[in-house]
């Protein structure tokens with residue numbers, strides 16, 4: 001398990017800690033959207049805002065209006081509560097319970113849309129893309145950041161099964177059974193906030209995952225009307241390799257591999273994609 005995963009497990013214990021983790025994550029990753037990142041004066045929609053920890057960051061970045069939507073009432077309420085507490089950005093941040101499949105907004109309502117760590121969960125990614133296209137204004141940007149399914153941690157079992165690529169080695173049914181056993185021993189659900197709980201004993205397959213691969217994602221983007229400005233495929237181990245001597249050589253090698261179809265499905269931990277709705 002990586003340091004970030006350990007911090008995430010710790011953060012899942014309270015709403016406050018999780019919101020802070022969400023905030024710290026966007027502070028860490030927003031530069032991956034450069035040179036396309038610009039929120040000054042924008043009306044921004046966050047699809048799948050979770051507990052809303054990232055929303056204040058978007059306001060701090062100069063967004064004129066930040067609207068977060070999430071499918072889960074618990075998460076949307078926590079996000080709304082956080083927004084109310086943020087005196088500085090009062091009136092700037094709003095939150096609603098809504099599904100990315102049917103966004104409750106008129107056409108061309110937003111200057112930009114962001115969705116972080118959500119796209120691997122949505123039931124119908126093409127429809128969500130098309131819905132984002134509809135509510136985005138011409139020349140607006142869509143920022144997406146999410147892990148492809150076959151990436152090391154793409155099975156989303158952290159806490160219960162803590163080694164990479166478990167879903168390449170074992171069947172989903174066996175993984176779910178193993179996670180249920182671990183849950184019996186460790187009672188993680190009792191320590192986690194509701195959105196982080198998974199009731200493995202009631203499941204047969206990995207829950208809330210659409211199993212989207214890099215190849216499938218790029219096909220969907222082709223079918224939606226968006227034009228890709230940049231799609232970066234971030235390889236596994238990049239932070240570690242940047243911190244050790246000669247790591248740069250391995251990183252170049254990994255970056256080349258991350259462009260090779262099929263192989264990249266295994267080593268790319270995040271897809272970072274910026275798209276434009278051409279005017």
Ligand SMILES: C[S@@+](CC[C@H](N)C(=O)[O-])C[C@H]1O[C@@H](n2cnc3c(N)ncnc32)[C@H](O)[C@@H]1O
Pocket residue numbers: 022047048049050051053054069070071072075098099100101115116117118121122123195
């Ligand atoms: C891993 S959380 C990410 C939260 C937040 N974006 C972040 O990165 O801090 C995924 C969120 O997506 C939400 N979600 C999943 N499918 C959705 C959909 N179709 N519409 C809106 N939200 C959705 C879930 O309820 C969950 O809160």
